[in-house]
Each structure stands twice: as C-alpha cells, then as structure tokens.
Amino acid sequence: MRRWLVLRYWLLPEPIAKITEAGDTFRKGIAVPHNHLLPRRSALPGRVHHGGHWECWKCIGISGKDGVVLVGERKVTSKLLQTNTSAEKMYKIDDHVACVVAGIMSDANILINTARVQAQRYAFAYQGPMPVEQLVQSLGDTKQGYTQFGGLRPFGVSFLFAGWDKNFGFQLYMSDPSGNYGGWKATAIGANNQAAQSMLKQDYKDNITREEAVQLALTVLSKTMDSTSLRSEKLELAEVFLTPSGKVECQLHSPESLDKLLVKSGLTQPAAEAS
Amino acid sequence: MSIFEYNGSALVAMVGKNCFAIAADRRLGVQLQTIATDFQRIYKMHDRLFIGLSGLATDAQTLYQRLVFRHKLYQLREERDMKPETFANLVSAILYEKRFGPYFCQPVIAGLSDEDKPFICTMDSIGAKELAKDFVVAGTASESLYGACEAMYKPDLEPEELFETISQALLASVDRDCLSGWGGHVYLVTPTEIKERILKGRMD
Amino acid sequence: MTKQQANWSPYDFNGGTCVAVAGADYCVIAADTRMSTGYNILTRDYSKICKLADKSLLASSGFQADVRALQKNLEARHQIYQHQHNKQMSCPAMAQLLSNTLYYKRFFPYYAFNVLGGLDNEGKGCVFTYDAVGSYEKVGYSSQGSGSKLIMPFLDNQLKSPSPLLLPAQDAVTPLSELEAIDLVKTAFASATERDIYTGDKLEIVVLNREGIRREYMELRKD
Numbered sequence: 074m075r076r077w078l079v080l081r082y083w084l085l086p087e088p089i090a091k092i093t094e095a096g097d098t099f100r101k102g103i104a105v106p107h108n109h110l111l112p113r114r115s116a117l118p119g120r121v122h123h124g125g126h127w128e129c130w131k132c133i134g135i136s137g138k139d140g141v142v143l144v145g146e147r148k149v150t151s152k153l154l155q156t157n158t159s160a161e162k163m164y165k166i167d168d169h170v171a172c173v174v175a176g177i178m179s180d181a182n183i184l185i186n187t188a189r190v191q192a193q194r195y196a197f198a199y200q201g202p203m204p205v206e207q208l209v210q211s212l213g214d215t216k217q218g219y220t221q222f223g224g225l226r227p228f229g230v231s232f233l234f235a236g237w238d239k240n241f242g243f244q245l246y247m248s249d250p251s252g253n254y255g256g257w258k259a260t261a262i263g264a265n266n267q268a269a270q271s272m273l274k275q276d277y278k279d280n281i282t283r284e285e286a287v288q289l290a291l292t293v294l295s296k297t298m299d300s301t302s303l304r305s306e307k308l309e310l311a312e313v314f315l316t317p318s319g320k321v322e323c324q325l326h327s328p329e330s331l332d333k334l335l336v337k338s339g340l341t342q343p344a345a346e347a348s
Numbered sequence: 349m350s351i352f353e354y355n356g357s358a359l360v361a362m363v364g365k366n367c368f369a370i371a372a373d374r375r376l377g378v379q380l381q382t383i384a385t386d387f388q389r390i391y392k393m394h395d396r397l398f399i400g401l402s403g404l405a406t407d408a409q410t411l412y413q414r415l416v417f418r419h420k421l422y423q424l425r426e427e428r429d430m431k432p433e434t435f436a437n438l439v440s441a442i443l444y445e446k447r448f449g450p451y452f453c454q455p456v457i458a459g460l461s462d463e464d465k466p467f468i469c470t471m472d473s474i475g476a477k478e479l480a481k482d483f484v485v486a487g488t489a490s491e492s493l494y495g496a497c498e499a500m501y502k503p504d505l506e507p508e509e510l511f512e513t514i515s516q517a518l519l520a521s522v523d524r525d526c527l528s529g530w531g532g533h534v535y536l537v538t539p540t541e542i543k544e545r546i547l548k549g550r551m552d
Numbered sequence: 553m554t555k556q557q558a559n560w561s562p563y564d565f566n567g568g569t570c571v572a573v574a575g576a577d578y579c580v581i582a583a584d585t586r587m588s589t590g591y592n593i594l595t596r597d598y599s600k601i602c603k604l605a606d607k608s609l610l611a612s613s614g615f616q617a618d619v620r621a622l623q624k625n626l627e628a629r630h631q632i633y634q635h636q637h638n639k640q641m642s643c644p645a646m647a648q649l650l651s652n653t654l655y656y657k658r659f660f661p662y663y664a665f666n667v668l669g670g671l672d673n674e675g676k677g678c679v680f681t682y683d684a685v686g687s688y689e690k691v692g693y694s695s696q697g698s699g700s701k702l703i704m705p706f707l708d709n710q711l712k713s714p715s716p717l718l719l720p721a722q723d724a725v726t727p728l729s730e731l732e733a734i735d736l737v738k739t740a741f742a743s744a745t746e747r748d749i750y751t752g753d754k755l756e757i758v759v760l761n762r763e764g765i766r767r768e769y770m771e772l773r774k775d
Contacts, residue, residue, distance in 0.1 A: 159427050167420070189424050193417045200413070495702025496709065498743035520709035524701070 131263035131297065132162065132173040133290050134233040135273070136245035140283035140314035141235035143173045144290040146263070146298060147309050156306065160325055163311045167192040169202045169321040170236035171311050175263040176250070177229035184228055188212050202321075205236035209246045209254050217252030227251070231262045235313045237321045243313065259289075265297045272296065283314055288338050295340050303340045305331035351452045352473075354379060356527025357389060357402035358489035360497060360518055361458040361468045363482060364510035367538040368466035370398050370458040371518045373489070374546075375530040376405055385530040385551070393419055394429040395542065397459035398535055399439070402487035403473065404452035411451050414442060432459030432467040436477060443475035450474050454486040464539040489528045492521035511536045511545070519549045563615050563663045564589055567750025568600055569699035570611035571740060572669035573711070573733045574677030574692050574725045578761040581669040582737045583611045583697075584745070584772060586753040596753035596774065603765070605630055608646040608670040609758055613697030614684070615663035622662050625653060643670035647680040647688060654686030661685050665696035675762055677725050689716075692724030699744035699751040706740055730759065738770055745772045 195203035248254035261269035358373040376387035390400040401408035470484040485493035496517040532547035570583040583600040666682040681694035714722040
C-alpha cells in the first residue's frame, strides 16, 4: 500500500509547485523531493486551487450549550458551475458528527471517506457511536503519518469537526494538515480567519444557546466576507443538536430556511434583496 | 442436525397493493431449549427497507451489523437511502464473499422501490437471489409457510387484509414447527407509515 | 481403498399426497394421482385410494409397492372377518387392524404413510392418521405424503381442531358442509401442487356418506 501511494504521488502534476509558491503554510513543511521537512505552522491553508481559479474559503464553528454550529462560505466562481443541492464543504461523518472543510477538496474527499469508514468500523466493533475526540484523533494520526513517513506530501486540508457524544456532550474540534488538533469553543479557518477569531473572542460567551450561536456565526461571517450582503446561496450552515427524544441530529439548512434566518438576523433584506 | 436448525426461525414477506408486510416468529432456542421469546429477526435499514435474517442467530446478528456498516457509508456518500434492489445486490455480494465458509443465514428483504412499488426477495446462504412477485419465506418452518402462503395469498390485498393474511399464515405455520413460534412480529409498510404489531401465539 | 458400502435399497419413494377430512355425517378422502420415481413421472393416473370395507377407505402415499401389498393384506383380512362375523368391519375396527398390521413389520416396515377415512357405527365421519410403523390417532383431519407439510398448516388454520388434551373430549369433526369441505380440499391440493414437485396431475376425491360412496376428479397442474 505504501509503495503504491509513493508511485501515485510522484506522478502528481504542477499544483504542488503552485501551492508552495502562494500558500504561506505550505511553503513550510511540504515534503519536497529531497525530503526537506520543516516544522509546520498551525495556521490553516487559505488559498486553494479550485476549478482553475484561486479561491478563498472560510468557515466558522461555534460550540454552545445545546448545540454546535458550523458555517461555511460557498464561493461561486463561475455561472457555469453546477451548484447542486448537496453541500459543497459540509460533510456528515456519522449521525453524530459533521465537519466543514478548508483546503484542497480532493485531499479532503479522501480524508472524509477515511473518517467515515473509521467511524463505521468503530460502530461495528463496539455497537455504539464513536466518541468525537477519538474520531478526530484517529484522523489526525492518519494526517500525521503523511508528515513523517513515506516521503509523501501531507493532506492540504483543515477541518472543523462538530459532534456530540455522551461523555463530553457537544464538542468542536479544529485539525490542520500536520495532524494537530484542538478543542475549541469557537474558531475560524480559511481566509481572514484571524479577523474572524478576534471577533469571536469578543462576542462569544460561555453557555451560548444554539440560536445565539447561529446569529453570531452569521454576523461574523458577513463582516469578514468580501461581498456586501449575504445571500443563502453564498452560505452553508449546519447544526448538531439533540432532538426532544434525545437523538443526535446533524442538520444542514436548506436555502429557504437559511433565507429566513438571514432575514431574522437582519443581515439581508427580505424578498427584494440587494445583489 | 443441520446448523440451520440450531436456533430455529420462521420468516415471511408478502406483497400487497402498494404495500408490503414482513413477519417473523419470536423464538430463539438452542436446539430443544427455548432461550428467548422476544428475539428480533427483522431489522429496519431505513423507512422503506426491511431485512429479516433466519438461520444461525449469531451469523444473523453479525451479518446485520456488517450491512449497517455498508449502508451507513452508502447513505453518507450518496446522501440518500439505498434502493431495495441495490440493497439486495449488496447482501448477495456480501454472502458470496464467504462462498467457502458461509454465513448460515437466509435473508428475506422487503422494501418499497421507485414509485412506491413493493419489492421482496430472498436468497440462500451464499447469495442466490430469488425475486418473487407474491411472497417469500425462510427458516425452519419454510415448508409449512410455503403451503400456508400459497393457499391464503391473493394478489393486490389492501394493507389491513394483507396483515390478516400474513399473520394467519405465520401463526398456522409455526404451530407445525417445534423450533419456531412464541408469537409473531409483523411489520406492515405503506408509503406513508410503518405499523409494527406483535402477535400472540401458542407459547410452546 | 475406501470401505465398500451397499447401495441397493429395498425401498423407493413414489411421491404423492393424501388428505382426509371428517364431517358430521360424511368423510372426504382425497389423493393426487401422480406416481413418480426420482425426477421422473411413471404415470399420471394412479389411484392411491383403496376401499377396504363399505365404510372404510384407505389413502396411502410413500412406496406404492408396499402400499399395494398392505392393501391386499387388509382386504384379505377383511374377507376373513366377514366370514367369521357375518358383517362388515367398522371403521374404528379397521383402524386398529391397520395399526397392528403395520407394527407387525416393525423391523422391516411398510414404507407407507396412511390416512384411513370412513364413517363410524353412528354414521359420523372419522379420520385416522398413521406413521409408517402403526402409531395412530383419531383426528378431525389429516394429510400425509410429500405435500403434507405444506397442507397441514392450512388445514389447521381452516379447520381449527380443539386440543386432544381437553376434558371432556371434544368432537374433532368439522362443522363444515360436505361441499365446503370438498372445496377446501381442492384449494389445499392446488396450493400443494404449486410448491411440491411430487404432487400434481389429477386429484381423486372420494366422498363417503350415508348414501354411499361418490367419486370425483379435478385436474391439477401437470408440471
């Protein structure tokens, strides 16, 4: 398996070079052919290759006392792009864990699949949901392997994981390409994440409710986004919460419910909206 | 003594008008001794797909857990539920993987396919599918079930009539089989609801 | 060299299914008319029902050579009974005789699965069901043969017999009318024919009531 992976990555085309040029994180610590590994920064990837255009993606996660909220920016680069109904960067890992992605999408797909299979393997062996931290750690271990062994390049992906388990309740984790991860009350990844983080530091309060968290996330996102006003097609919003019957649910908001939320938070005009 | 007759089981699924019913007995035994009288043989994969597993109970449980694994991954990747025909093919493939050391199970799959068309099928322990338009049976009481179903079944039964028919067929058949019985578990599924009912039968 | 094993068997299996249902004043005995061996059909027109006495009919499936020998034996014994007692044997008496005859060959049995049907001395229907070595029981209905496992649950469901353990002993005969019982038997055979390869071709139904004996036939699937 290792040998196969090495062969595969040696055939990788140009994008690696581009990443090392433009991405500030990737210049440090990429496994270049002469294996010059440098310590990594924990800053997250901002610029990524997407369909031939450089894009900035941004995601925010906020953990509250009755739920965790993940918000992601959906950048529509071209009118020709097929924007299907399914989420672009929000992924469900299992019934009780969802995540949002920033970075190289193709690398992300591999890791998402790995995470899903790991969660199911645990569920098969122990007949119960995998604890969130164990899942994040296991994925982190996978990522770490690519920084130490094999001469392969690391995954260019950062995640925000949101989940619930019966040991620690609602949790939010951030993990980066080095495999490092941390538990957060609120955090942001992607472009302008420092601005978003400082805004969150000011406005976040402990025991924030789910509704307040949604409001805060939308507010912070709109302030740090490039465009003037928020519309539902520019966003993705997912919430992890407990239903009244006690079951965990990850819900991705539909465009209609997002519109309603945006109007409620005063971030967009109802009906006749500014373009 | 056949390994398929170690635990004892009776399973039947029938097609009605835009609905299906799947029923099983509730006994779990170790040869002659009854161990449990509320054993679950029918599992819900999603709101429109059920699978019943007869035969060796441990293999039935493990097979079900493996199917949950595969189905959950499918749901996460495809962002939709699996169609019954697809699921049947998955079960068949998983069983055939163990061609020379099989799971000692005979599954009965029942679901609502596209346009709410009911779908039932059964297969042997190495994955040979049998698609039927009327009913399928499995378990130690399968011969009795064949006879009872063949005599009582009529096509295009309404949900309530279908429930009566399948219940009568199940109870009559398990009463002639010492390894299955202790009541019945019937699921009656229409496009709008799932009704689960427990039947009281002979407790022997 | 592996141990040599004898592979000649004195028995063969000719298939077929027999059913009998007892009513208040009638008895219906039915059997299919297919005789087969292995996957081949020997004939589509073989009667498995034999009249032993005025009020007793025997239907047997299994190995037809043994069945034929058993029938001849019982007919002969009935002749002797008639000479000695100057009357026909009653059905319960024939039932006991059949049981004894079968047990006589306990260590080389008749490979015959029997159902004896008839009217008892009061004119009520009675059905006796047997295993190969003579264990018998008076019941309200029974089926024997390759399709019996398919038919019995259906008859149980339709004819709801009371438990034989009840005290006082309850009547096992069905309250159904003669025509309803015949219809039931036809349905049972049609279903068994679908799922049992040894059952089919034609159904022979013999009805015994106070007027006498009546025979009718119904076509079954020939595949």
